[in-house]
Amino acid sequence: MPNTRPPSRPTANHRKPQTGRKVPDRETPGLKARKIAAEVLGRVIHGRRPLDEELHDARGHPDLHTLGDKDRALVRAILGLALRRRGQIAAVLQLLLDRPIPEKTGAVMNILHVAGAQILFMEVPDRAAVDIAVADAGRDPVTRRYKGLVNAVLRRMSDNCAELLEKTGQTWRNTPVWLFAGWQKAYGEDVALAMAAMHQHEPNLDLTVKSDPQAWAERLGGALVARDTVRLAQASGRIEALAGYDDGAWWVQDAAASLPAKLLGDVAGKHVADLCAAPGGKTAQLAQAGAKVTAFDISKKRLARLSENLERLGLAAEVVAADLLEHDPNTLFDAILLDAPCSATGTIRRHPEVAWNRRKEDIDALAERQAALLERAAGWLAPDGTLVYCTCSLEPAEGEKQVEAFLAAHPDFRRAPVLETETGVPGTVTDAGDLRTLPSSLARDPAASGGLDGFFAARLVRRTATGADG
Incomplete structure (x- = not known):
């Protein structure tokens, strides 16, 4: 990046604090939606909250339900871009600010990021984006002292938009440095850049x-993608309005997420455990294939939603709320699917906040839990049974390295290599015989119509008591 910066940069301490009561939202049309967007952005980034939860009708931001459909859609669009382009917006702001803003809550930066998403990447009149951001800053004593700064920064952003985008347009910018460096090491720079590029696109809607x-x-x-997943362009309306929803003909599930359950093979009539099962897409797959499924999850609330989904689909499974590290099922299973809790970095296409609310140290802590769960699951598997271990993570510590360590410690297990004919997606089987999908997998034209969630899965078979491969 050039060392030159736009002249006359605003400073972060050019105004004295002011006091007074908050300005009512009604004074500025469009303010309420932007205010909610800035507040949600803060809760997602600083509170490390899932974006879907913050935008949920019942559990999300308390004022979201007061917006009309058009403004709700606007909030979603702003937040999607503010998160997908967070690194680039931050770089633009760095060019325009003389020094970091000392306001500790992050509220001013949230307002600037929300406005930046609109000015740089949305077809929103720049003047409206600037004026509303200034009004938002002025409505609260904490941010009011920065009204002039917000105004100056955003007007310069608007006036120099093309130049700023060109200076900060490198693909890698929208991935945290530690995360992108890990992808470079694991997959090479070209693949890492291709994955980062796919994260800029809104994901398609995949149905099983x-x-x-x-x-x-x-x-x-x-x-059809990945052989039998139905892929739609991102639905503009409610998913519940699509044909077949009320009849239970399908469920939402990324094409990559549908692959691990298929690796168990023919499960008809078999007793199968789906571990860490919620929200239940894989449970539904196994039940539809004729398995006698027991779905385990530690969260009763998530299992309640799983049960609701199964009821809509007309499918049945035994549902057990339990901590797998403490629970004893008192039986052995013919097959086990362990979708272990993970960093979820493979789902950044669908959940762009994951890139920003994960930390490097999270990976080590999650890897320890995954190893414990894999060890536990192995003890529940009958001889000659099949165990599929999977995570929706791009990090080798949560995938390949887990399986290598497990096999080294368990000579009574062997890897059953995955075949590319089982995945229906070229280039998704590793040299070791494991499944590895990437955001850049399933290349299509246009690029936005392709892509998969990042998944790792290994198929492990427990040897017979005599030690034969069987």
């Missing part, structure tokens, strides 16, 4: 259908 995927693709105007 109970039968006749080709017919459903035609009915819904979608296409």
Whole structure:
């Protein structure tokens, strides 16, 4: 990046604090939606909250339900771009600010990021974005002293938009340095850049259908990917309004997320444990395939939603709320699917906040829990049974390294290599025979119509008591 900066940069301490009561939202049209967007951004980034939870009708921001449909959609669009382009927006602001803003809550920067998303990447009139951001800053004593700064920074952003975008447009910018460096080491720079590029696109809507995927693709105007997933362009309306929802003909599930359950093979009539099962897409797959499924999860609330999903789909499974590290099922299973809790860095396409609310130290802590869960699951598997271990993480410590360590410590298990014909996606089987999908997998034209969640899965078979491979 050039060392030159735009002249006349505003400073962060050019105004004295002011006091007074908050300004009512009604004074500035559009302010309420932007105010909510800035507050949600703060809760996601500083509180490390999931964006979906903050935007949930019942559990999310307390004022979100007061907005009309158009303003709710605007809040979602702003936050999506503010998170997908967070690194680039931050770089633009760094060029425009003489020094960091000392305001400790981050509220001013949240306002600037929300406005920056609109000015740099949305078809929102720049003047409106600036004026509303200034009004938002002025409504609270904590941020009011920075009204002039917000105004100056955003006007310069608007006036120099093309130049600023060119200076900060490198693909890697929108991934935290520690995360991108790890991808470079694991996959090489070209692949790391390709993954980061896919994270800039809104994901498609993938559906797993109970039968006749080709017919459903035609009915819904979608296409088949990964052999039997129906992929739609991102739905603009409510998913519940799509044909087949009320009939339980399909459920939402990324094409990559549908692959691990398939690696168990023919499960008809078998007793299968789905561990860490919620929200239940894999449980539904196994039940639809004829397995006798027991779905385990530590969260009763998440299992309640799993049960609701199964009821809509007309499928059945035994549901058990339990901590797997303490629970004893008193039986052995013919097959086990362990979708272990992980950093979820493979889901950044769908959950862009994951890139920013994960920390490097989280990976080590999660890897320890994954190893403990894998050890526990192995003890629940019958001889000759199949165990599929998977995570929606791009980090080798949560995937390949877990399996290497497990096999080294368990000579009674062997890897059953995955075949590319089982995945339906070229280039998704590693040299060791494990499944590894990447955000850049499933290349399509246009690029935004392709991509997968990042998943790792290994298929492990417990040897017979005599030690034969069976």
